[in-house]
Amino acid sequence: MDGRSLVTVAGTVAGVALAATLLLPLAHAQSEPTTVTWRVHPADAHGFDAFELAGAVDRAADLAPLTSLLVARDTTTVAEVYFNGRGPNQGANLKSASKSVLSALTGIALADGSLDSATQPIGPFFPRLLADAPRKQRITIHHLLTQQTGLESTSFGNYGAWVSSDNWVANALRRPMVDRPGGDMIYSTGTTHVLGAVLTKATGRSLRAFAQDRLFDPLGVRIRSWQQSPQGRYFGGNNLSLTPRAMLRFGQLYLNDGRFRGQRILPSNWIDRSWRTYVRSTYHGHQYGYLWFTHEFGGERVAFAWGYGGQYVFVVPRLALVVACTSSLQDRSRGGNDHNEQILRLLAEHIIPAARGPRLTDLWPEHVHFPLGW
Secondary structure (H helix, E strand, O other): OOOOOEEEEEEOHHHHHHHOOOOOOOOOOOOOOEEEEEEOOOHHHHOOOHHHHHHHHHHHOOOOOEEEEEEEEOOEEEEEEEOOOOOOOOOEEOHHHHHHHHHHHHHHHHHOOOOOOOOOEOHHHOOOOOOOOHHHHOOEHHHHHHOOOOEOOOOHHHHHHHHHOOOHHHHHHOOOEOOOOOOOOOOOHHHHHHHHHHHHHHHOOOHHHHHHHHHHHHHOOOOOEEOEOOOOOEOOOOOEEEOHHHHHHHHHHHHOOOEEOOEEOOOHHHHHHHHOOOEEOOOOOOEEOOOOEEEEEOOEEEEEEEEOOOEEEEEEHHHOEEEEEEEOOOOHHHOOOOHHHHHHHHHHHHHHHHHOOOOHHHOOOOOOOOOOOO
16 A cells, blocks of 8 residues: 555464564454454554554454454555455455445546536436426435435335346436435435436446546556446446455545545545535434545544445544455354444444554644544
C-alpha cells in the first residue's frame, strides 16, 4: 500500500508473534491454517497502542467467518491479517458495500458534467418505462442515493424474484409506490441498480469501464469481477469484487479529502454530502447519507460501507483511521447471526481504543478530512 516491505507467516494464529516483535503473542491458537501479514514498521510509531492492536487481532481470530482485517492510520497500514487460507491477492465480494462505490461514481459523474445535479429527475433516462408514471418520473438522483424513491423494495423477501426477472431495471421501476419520493428510507438493491443504469446512460460507458477508468485506475486498483444483469448491465450496488487492500485504499481516498497521491479523484464537497444524515435506517437505526452509513462507535463518529455477511470499510476521521474487513459468504453457520455485531464490537471495543494511542493530537495529518459538523 505504501511501498514498505511485508512479513508473511503461514501457520496458526499463535505464530503471529514470530511475524512482528511489536505485538504480543496471540492467546488463542486455531487448528485451521491462517495467513498473517503484518507491516514491519511498529504500530506505536503511528499513534497506536501496540498491545491493544494485538488484542484486536487476537479477537478477530475468534470471528470464524472473518477472512481479512486491515487497519491503517492515514496512508500507512499498521495491521494486515488474513484468515482461513485467504491472501492479499484474492478478490472479495463486497456485496452491498458496493453501494458506497456507486456513490463515489455518482460524485465523479456530477463533477465532470455527465450528470447535471443531484436533483435531476430520472424520468428522461427511462422515457418508455416511465411514460405513464408521472410520480416515478420525478424521482431524483438524490432519492436514489438516499434510498428514498418510495418504490417497493427489491431486497430481503423480494430479492429472489427480482434477480430472477429478465429485466432488473424494469422490474425495479415497475414496483408500486409505497411512499412518496423523499419519504422514509426503503432499502433496495434495485434502487442502486437503477442508479447504475442512469450512470451508464449519462456517461455513455459501461459502469465497470467508467469505474475502472475514473476511480480505480487512479487508485492503482483493479476490479476483479462485477456481476451483470440479463441485459448485460453491471449490478451497481451489489456483487463487486475487490481485494481487501483495494477496499482499504477506497476508504483512504475518503479520509484524504478525495485525493490519492496528490491527484484529485473525488470532489471534496462530495464527501461532506455523502456523509450527511438524510434519513435514518429503518432496520438498524444507523444514519444514512449518499449510500454510506454513519454511526457512533466507541465514542467516535464513523462512516462505513456495509455489505451482507460482514464486508466493511470503516472511516473514522477524528482518528485518521481506516479499517477494512471481509468475511466468508460460504460458511455463515460458523459465525451465527451476530457476526456483524461482533465486527462492530471489534471496532468499538478494540480497534478504536488501539487507535487512541499516545500523542494522537500530534499525529493528525493536515489533509485528513473532517466532514462538516463532525
